[in-house]
Amino acid sequence: MARWQRTLFIMFTAQLVSAMGFSIIFPFLPLYVQALGTRTGLSTEFWAGMVFSSQAVTMMVASPIWGSLADRYGRKLMVQRAMFGGAVVLAAMGFVRSAEELALLRALQGLITGTVSAVNALVAASTPRNRTGYAMGMIQVGLWGGVAVGPLAGGWLADTFGFRAAFGVTGTLLAVAGLLVWRWVDEPPTLASPEVAHMGFLEAWRHVLRSTGVMPTYMLRFLSWLARNILLPVAPLFVQTLLPANAPVSTVTGLVVGITSAASTASAIVLGRLGDRLGHRRILVAGALLAALFYFPQSLVQSAWQFLALQALTGAAAGGITPSLSALLAHYTQPGEEGAVYGLDNSVVSAARAVAPMLGAGVAVWFGLRGTFVVAGLLFIVVAAAGAWLLPDSFTSHLDQADISLRS
Numbered sequence: 418m419a420r421w422q423r424t425l426f427i428m429f430t431a432q433l434v435s436a437m438g439f440s441i442i443f444p445f446l447p448l449y450v451q452a453l454g455t456r457t458g459l460s461t462e463f464w465a466g467m468v469f470s471s472q473a474v475t476m477m478v479a480s481p482i483w484g485s486l487a488d489r490y491g492r493k494l495m496v497q498r499a500m501f502g503g504a505v506v507l508a509a510m511g512f513v514r515s516a517e518e519l520a521l522l523r524a525l526q527g528l529i530t531g532t533v534s535a536v537n538a539l540v541a542a543s544t545p546r547n548r549t550g551y552a553m554g555m556i557q558v559g560l561w562g563g564v565a566v567g568p569l570a571g572g573w574l575a576d577t578f579g580f581r582a583a584f585g586v587t588g589t590l591l592a593v594a595g596l597l598v599w600r601w602v603d604e605p606p607t608l609a610s611p612e613v614a615h616m617g618f619l620e621a622w623r624h625v626l627r628s629t630g631v632m633p634t635y636m637l638r639f640l641s642w643l644a645r646n647i648l649l650p651v652a653p654l655f656v657q658t659l660l661p662a663n664a665p666v667s668t669v670t671g672l673v674v675g676i677t678s679a680a681s682t683a684s685a686i687v688l689g690r691l692g693d694r695l696g697h698r699r700i701l702v703a704g705a706l707l708a709a710l711f712y713f714p715q716s717l718v719q720s721a722w723q724f725l726a727l728q729a730l731t732g733a734a735a736g737g738i739t740p741s742l743s744a745l746l747a748h749y750t751q752p753g754e755e756g757a758v759y760g761l762d763n764s765v766v767s768a769a770r771a772v773a774p775m776l777g778a779g780v781a782v783w784f785g786l787r788g789t790f791v792v793a794g795l796l797f798i799v800v801a802a803a804g805a806w807l808l809p810d811s812f813t814s815h816l817d818q819a820d821i822s823l824r825s
Contacts (some may be wrong), residue, residue: 421602424543425552427601428496428536429559432593435500435532436563438507438590440582441571449580450516457517464516468523479765480534484760485618492539492756493604500595502529510589511581517763527767532594533560534763538755542746543605549747550697554689558682561736565678583726623755630749631758633807635741637800638762639769641705641738644712644796646773647780647789654787659721669721673728679800682734686697687736689744697741697748698808704741707734712794716787738800745808 420428442449448463455464469596487495506526513519536556544552612663625631648655660666692700711731718724743762750758780789 420605421543421545421548421552424602424605425540425555426476427597428540429437429555431496431500432532432536432556432559433563434590434597435503435594436560436586437567437570438563438594439503439530439532440564440567441574441587442507442510444572445575445580445583448575450519452580453513453516453519453740455516461516464520467520468516469774471524472522472527473767473771475524477527477533477764477771479528480531480763480767481622481757481760482618484534484538484756484758484763485621486769487535487538487756487760488621488632488754489756491604492535492542493598493602495756496532496539496602497536497595498593499530499532500598503532504588506530507584507591509584511584511588513782520814526533531760531763532761533721533766537743537759537762539602539604541743541759542752542755546748548693550689550700550740550744551686552689552691553703553747554692554737554742555788556603556743557685557689557740561678561682561685563822565675565682569675573601583763605651613775621754622761625750625754625757625761630745630809633803634745634749634808635762635765637701637763637804639797640800640803641735641742642766642769643773643776644708644768644793644800645735646778647754647793647796649774649777651777651781651786654781655682655789656721656724656788659718659724672727676725677732681736684733684736685740692741692744696746700737701741701745701802701808702801704734704737705797708738709794709797709801710734712790714795716790735797747811 436533437614446468450465450468451461451762455461483495483498503526506529510522537553540552540556541549570586571583574586653666656670656673657666660669688700688704708731711727711734713729715724715727718727743759746758746762747755747760776792777789780792784791
């Protein structure tokens with residue numbers, strides 16, 4: 418097994434375990450806020466929103482800085498920082514005494530974690546450029562596999578052992594993921610040119626943003642995440658309208674989320690590998706068009722099984738979008754600046770995660786719950802059109818042959 422393949426396998430496992438850990442708290446976090454209560458007199462609903470948004474905002478600010486530090490001091494070190502730091506902060510959340518303390522720790526979590534961008538940077542730096550789509554697809558499988566399993570485990574842990582115990586399990590899983598990386602990952606030597614290696618933070622960011630194709634790719638990343646997350650605040654309410662009274666709404670909603678994530682997981686590695694052969698821009702455009710095609714009918718469904726089936730198809734179609742964009746970023750930029758590239762990328766994703774719930778709630782108020790599916794479909798149409806028109810027709814991989822020889 419080549420060194421890059423061994424690194425990919427370990428990072429896939431670490432991504433799976435860490436994603437499971439982070440997502441364990443998703444099902445009960447608002448309920449935990451409610452149980453803690455507040456000390457400032459502000460509403461529980463306000464602090465529940467702050468618990469989610471504070472983490473996204475601080476991560477948006479911190480990710481580019483951590484990314485540039487990764488290019489200087491090592492990407493493996495940044496992965497360990499994110500995982501071990503997350504283990505400490507998430508475990509500490511089990512000991513908070515108020516919603517305000519929880520929101521503060523969530524903001525701290527956003528500042529010191531960012532495992533997705535750190536893992537992407539390390540994998541991109543370790544993988545030959547002609548296999549980037551396959552590698553990013555594998556990492557996507559680890560991410561969405563963990564996200565699919567984590568909430569199910571978290572709900573059971575919270576119901577069986579209580580909210581605080583679930584945070585202890587989360588911290589343990591993140592520590593295990595960090596130990597996997599510390600023990601078995603060997604970071605490859607950097608291939609950065611002297612020009613890239615001696616850049617400061619701002620200069621490195623400007624260099625990345627000036628690279629051909631990068632700005633449109635970041636724009637497409639923002640729009641695709643916006644489209645996929647716009648349903649977060651309305652999905653349970655919509656499921657409720659499709660079910661009879663006293664039906665298990667939370668269970669059905671969790672099933673929808675799990676099956677959609679599983680479909681994305683299954684398609685990501687296949688479409689990532691296909692992108693290496695046919696071109697990642699083609700996979701991106703086709704996936705966005707199919708996702709739009711499957712979103713529009715969801716505004717007309719009359720039963721939960723119809724919604725579940727269409728969500729699964731949407732997840733499968735959209736599964737190729739994330740690895741395609743990650744692979745395109747690797748191809749459009751130079752070796753040695755992966756940390757800055759994926760740090761900025763994670764900042765873009767965090768911005769979309771902060772905006773999407775507000776946009777979804779606003780659309781639901783103005784156009785009804787079913788209108789959110791139409792808007793999501795239109796966003797994917799924009800992604801497909803912009804991908805076809807704005808992304809370069811072809812790309813030149815930097816130092817591909819050196820990549821292959823040094824990483825094999």
